[in-house]
Amino acid sequence: MEEVILFSSKKEMEKALAQQEVLTIQVGMVKYNMTRVGNEVYVFEQKCPHFDHSLANAKVSPYGKITCLWHNYQFDLQSGEESEERCRSLVTHQAEWTDDGQLMVKL
Numbered sequence: 001m002e003e004v005i006l007f008s009s010k011k012e013m014e015k016a017l018a019q020q021e022v023l024t025i026q027v028g029m030v031k032y033n034m035t036r037v038g039n040e041v042y043v044f045e046q047k048c049p050h051f052d053h054s055l056a057n058a059k060v061s062p063y064g065k066i067t068c069l070w071h072n073y074q075f076d077l078q079s080g081e082e083s084e085e086r087c088r089s090l091v092t093h094q095a096e097w098t099d100d101g102q103l104m105v106k107l
């Protein structure tokens with residue numbers, strides 16, 4: 001498991017990542033998407049577990065759910081579970097604030 005620093009401060013996060021916005025990041029050779037709900041940031045796989053549609057333009061709710069725009073499957077950003085268990089769960093990682101104020105995620 002690799003620890004990745006996403007932002008060096010809360011201010012930097014707020015400037016770079018709007019509420020419920022989805023951004024694509026690259027870590028080594030792997031691309032991920034990330035989004036923010038309140039002060040929680042989630043890093044998750046780039047494609048939908050249902051049929052590999054890109055989640056880069058998926059819709060994120062203020063309640064921590066992400067909806068793929070192809071067939072509207074909805075995943076919980078914390079658990080990754082699809083709301084009706086129609087496919088496997090989304091692989092998702094919740095970022096954590098370190099003691100020195102950086103936002104870090106284990107991938």
Ligand code: FES
Pocket residue numbers: 048049050051052053068069070071072073
């Ligand atoms: S590909 Fe995402 S819901 Fe079908």
